[in-house]
Amino acid sequence: MKKIILTGDRPTGRLHVGHYAGSLRRRVQLQDSGEYDEIYIMIADAQALTDNFDNPEKVRQNIVEVALDYLSVGLDPNKSHLFIQSMVPELTEMTFYYNNLVTLSRLERNPTVKNELQLRGFQDSIPVGFLTYPISQTADITAFKATVVPVGEDQLPMLEQAREIVRKFNSTYDEVLVEPQVLLPDNKACLRLPGTDGKAKMSKSLGNCIYLADTPEDVKKKVMSMYTDPDHIKVEDPGKVEGNAVFTYLDAFSTQEHFEKYLPDYKNLDELKEHYMRGGLGDVKVKKFLNNVMQEVLEPIRERRHKWEADIPAVYEILKEGSRVAQAKAAETLAEMKAAMKINYFDDGALITEHVNKYR
Numbered sequence: 001m002k003k004i005i006l007t008g009d010r011p012t013g014r015l016h017v018g019h020y021a022g023s024l025r026r027r028v029q030l031q032d033s034g035e036y037d038e039i040y041i042m043i044a045d046a047q048a049l050t051d052n053f054d055n056p057e058k059v060r061q062n063i064v065e066v067a068l069d070y071l072s073v074g075l076d077p078n079k080s081h082l083f084i085q086s087m088v089p090e091l092t093e094m095t096f097y098y099n100n101l102v103t104l105s106r107l108e109r110n111p112t113v114k115n116e117l118q119l120r121g122f123q124d125s126i127p128v129g130f131l132t133y134p135i136s137q138t139a140d141i142t143a144f145k146a147t148v149v150p151v152g153e154d155q156l157p158m159l160e161q162a163r164e165i166v167r168k169f170n171s172t173y174d175e176v177l178v179e180p181q182v183l184l185p186d187n188k189a190c191l192r193l194p195g196t197d198g199k200a201k202m203s204k205s206l207g208n209c210i211y212l213a214d215t216p217e218d219v220k221k222k223v224m225s226m227y228t229d230p231d232h233i234k235v236e237d238p239g240k241v242e243g244n245a246v247f248t249y250l251d252a253f254s255t256q257e258h259f260e261k262y263l264p265d266y267k268n269l270d271e272l273k274e275h276y277m278r279g280g281l282g283d284v285k286v287k288k289f290l291n292n293v294m295q296e297v298l299e300p301i302r303e304r305r306h307k308w309e310a311d312i313p314a315v316y317e318i319l320k321e322g323s324r325v326a327q328a329k330a331a332e333t334l335a336e337m338k339a340a341m342k343i344n345y346f347d348d349g350a351l352i353t354e355h356v357n358k359y360r
């Protein structure tokens with residue numbers, strides 16, 4: 001069996017370092033590993049419209065922003081197919097068929113859906129398209145027969161629901177669909193990077209993000225104002241590293257080389273943490289170190305972005321070609337599904353012959 005990856009993002013804004021730590025960095029590593037036969041990376045504009053249906057221009061404008069972020073982190077169109085979800089209409093048809101395999105109560109129990117509904121304050125007026133988001137996501141995954149789906153921890157309930165739908169389809173009709181495996185970030189700090197304000201989730205809507213496209217000045221400003229330990233008032237006070245966003249970011253991004261280059265007084269992050277916890281280490285010094293780390297991580301990303309910003313038509317051509325390849329792959333899977341479901345009427349020669357003989 002081929003090893004295939006499907007992953008993607010909703011184009012509701014520029015991507016941030018939470019996306020990078022949680023998935024983008026890993027995608028590039030997987031892409032460059034040579035271990036995978038096919039890689040599909042989707043800009044999920046149709047899904048973004050489920051809660052932005054009244055503001056399509058927002059989604060439209062962010063298509064290219066997300067594409068630029070993809071290219072800037074090192075995703076290579078020669079190795080990965082970058083495509084736009086709505087340009088693959090087969091996904092919509094698959095979603096329609098999968099709707100019959102899921103109950104309303106099961107959707108309402110999905111923890112990710114429940115959290116997102118609460119976050120957006122939908123209450124009783126829930127758009128059907130948003131509620132059925134896990135079904136649409138299943139279509140995205142199964143259309144390409146993805147064997148691996150790299151996700152953050154918050155997406156685990158969505159992937160489990162996708163696996164349920166695959167099992168239901170295969171047991172009801174035929175063994176057509178591939179049950180995907182989940183690939184989580186290998187660094188625990190990257191499972192869910194907190195916002196700069198210390199809140200559990202980095203979110204565009206909460207304004208607590210460091211964006212991949214941020215200028216060096218913006219990054220420094222955000223880092224220097226980050227949430228730390230509210231009880232660490234004086235330098236000599238003992239500080240807590242657990243729940244301290246600055247140290248969580250250092251867990252996610254700092255390396256031994258960063259200490260050698262920017263903070264040689266400490267051998268590693270464990271030593272820095274130990275000093276902070278016993279007291280005598282100020283937040284400003286730690287934040288300055290984090291700023292140096294983040295600037296080094298983001299600088300090559302900025303440089304690649306500037307290069308692609310100078311050739312936007314090429315970016316659209318990449319998306320157009322990727323969408324063409326994705327549609328062809330999805331069409332193959334849909335044809336197999338329809339044959340299994342006995343709704344491939346015009347392609348089933350045996351059915352036609354049966355009816356010819358019946359009415360002779």
